[in-house]
Amino acid sequence: MTRFSVQALGGYGLTLSVARVVHGHLCQGGVAPLVLMGSEVDVMKLRSSLEIFLGVAPSADKTFRTQVKETLAVLDASAERARSLS
Numbered sequence: 208m209t210r211f212s213v214q215a216l217g218g219y220g221l222t223l224s225v226a227r228v229v230h231g232h233l234c235q236g237g238v239a240p241l242v243l244m245g246s247e248v249d250v251m252k253l254r255s256s257l258e259i260f261l262g263v264a265p266s267a268d269k270t271f272r273t274q275v276k277e278t279l280a281v282l283d284a285s286a287e288r289a290r291s292l293s
Contacts, residue, residue, distance in 0.1 A: 230274040
C-alpha cells in the first residue's frame with residue numbers, strides 16, 4: 208500500500224477501527240443499515256468507502272477483509288429487501 212493511499216484513507220488504524228465498529232453493529236448486533244447511518248445517501252457512502260478500503264487493504268489482513276466483505280453482504284441484503292418491498 209502506498210503512503211498516499213494510507214493518508215487518503217485517514218490512516219489504516221482508524222479505518223480498521225471504524226470498519227470493526229460498523230461490522231459489529233450491522234453483522235453482530237443486527238442493526239439495520241439505515242438505522243445505523245441515518246439516510247440512504249449515507250448507506251451508499253458507507254458501501255462506497257468499504258469497497259475502497261477493501262481495494263487497498265493488505266491481502267494479509269484477513270480479519271479486516273472478512274469483516275468488510277460480511278458488512279458489504281449485509282448492505283446488499285438490506286438493499287435487496289428494500290427493492291422487493293417497493
